[in-house]
Amino acid sequence: MRLVVLGLSLSSSWGNGHATTFRALLKAFAARGHDILFLERDVPWYASNRDVTDPEYCALRYYADLAALETWRDVIAEADAVIVGSYVPDGVAVGRFVQAHARGVTAFYDIDTPVTLAKLARGDFEYLSPEIIPGYDVYLSFTGGPTLRHIEQTYRSPAARALYCSVDPDAYPPLDVPKTWDLSYLGTYSPDRQPTLERLLIEPARRLPERRFVVAGPQYPADIDWPGNVERIEHLPPAEHPAFYSASRYTLNVTRADMIAAGWSPSVRLFEAAASAVPIVSDRWEGLDQLFAPEREIVLADTSDEVVDLLSKTDAAAAAKMGHAARARVLHGHTAADRAAELETYLEEAFATSQPELVGAE
Template sequence: MKLVVLGLTLSSSWGNGHATTYRALLDAFAARGHDILFLERDMPWYAEQRDLVDPTYCRLAFYRDTAELRRWSRAISAADAVIVGSYVPDGIQVGRYVQDVAEGVTAFYDIDTPVTLARLERDDCSYLSADLVAGYDVYLSFTGGPMLRQIELRYGSPATRALYCSVDPDAYPVLDLPKRWDLTYLGTYSPDRQPMLERLLVEPARQRPDLRFAVAGPQYPPDIAWPANVERIDHLPPAEHAAFYNSSRYTLNVTRADMVAAGWSPSVRLFEAAATATPIISDVWPGIGTLLEPDREIILAEHGDRVLRILDQDRREIGRAARERVLHSHSAVHRAAELERHLAEAARPVRAVPHILPDDSEKTTDAKRTMA
């Protein structure tokens, strides 16, 4: 299969979770024998922080604006499938261009589904519009559960499918390292995540100055009052993530408010930490138990007191069980197979739900090429 992906970034993991998601998924997809071209908008803040310039599993090319994107019209037209990702700059224009030019399957990959839908409701989404949803042959969503059906009913998507994030276990191995910290958190600053981070990590750190904590990730405001026993790491390259987790007795998973409300929205950090067999303490949201089993593969906490009780225990068996679950259900190999299946199903000429599509937005699919 020839696949073209227009995503936020593959080249830079700075300040976003998109790059590591695409890297793991596309590496595994290419290993299934497919040819991939990744087109990335050349943005200054990523250009200055690139940590991947020549991937072995795909061709990576940059374009300066939507006008220059037309240089790639032949590749987009000839592809068996074209994926446009969330948060792509000028994503509405890019999406319209792809839907006009592509002869194969067109897909939207939403790595931020609850945020996207909230913005669509407010009509202030810069990378997707309601009519474009119906124009994509398949809507691939980081969020599963009831929201999938809502997208089909509310916006007329011909097919909405969950495509959760994943992890490359080879990049996140179990390492025999000394434990530098009792509890860590890895994630970019987000105002709606910060209150839960305060509750589950910062407050416990204040109460237990004898324990060691760390928060790694960029964009945290300088006026946050971190306790003395919380080490701050501004940016941790993906190559250092595994060592970071393996140096932690426990690690924390905290979810953005929109994704908590939607449920079924795991972050890539969740599976990456689990792959290293580091026991995870997580906030609580609908659907988390379908991904990792509470009290066996993950520990759920709503308050700092529970976190402190857990930190006084040795629950390494939780981490080992989580790693086994990831290897069997949430690896990049599994996601690549799911992606292949979703794209192949979307290439079929018969759509299952034409009755929910607006009269003027249903796409004919007779011209879509059947994938091998």
């Protein structure tokens, strides 16, 4: 299959989880024998923070603006499938361009589905608009559950399919390193996540001054009152994630408000942490218990008291057992290879539906 992907970023993981998601998925998709071209908008904030420049599993090329997409018109037209990702700059215009010229299957890959739907509901069409959704043969959604039916019924998508984030287990192995922190968190600052971070990490840090905490990620405001026992790491490249997780007795998963409301929205960080066999403390949302078994593969917490109690009574053997149980769950259903197989199936189904005469001819 010749696949073209127009995504937010493959080259830079700075301030976004899209890059690691695309890297794992496309590496596994290429391993299935497919040919991939990734087209990335050349923007200064990613250009100055690139940590992948020449991936072995696909061709990575840049375009300066919408007009520059004309250079790739024939490639897009001849591809067997073309995927446009969420948060792509000028995404509505990019989508129209792809739908106008692609002769193969077209798909929208939404790595931010609840955020996207909230934006659509309030008339914010930053990278997707209601009128172009029916023009995509398949809507690949970061969110599963009832949201898929909503996309089909409300926005007339021909086919909405769950394509959760995943992890390359070879890139996120458990490492035998000293435990540096009692509780860690890896994530870019988000105003709607901050209250949960305050409740489940910052307040416990205040109450447990003898314990060690860390928050890694960019864009946190300068006026946040970090306790003295909370270490800050401004940016952590993906290559350093496994060591970061493995150095944590527990790691925290915090979910954006729109994603909690939608449910069924596991972040890539959740799978990466689990693959690293670190026990996870998470906020609650519908569908999470279908991905990881509470109390056996993950800890669900609502209050500062619960986190303080957990860290105060940490049983290292029990924590390690939970971490390895979560890793086992990820290895059987949430690897990049699993997602690549699902993606292949979805694209083949969309091809059969949109071009049945060619399927019959074969």
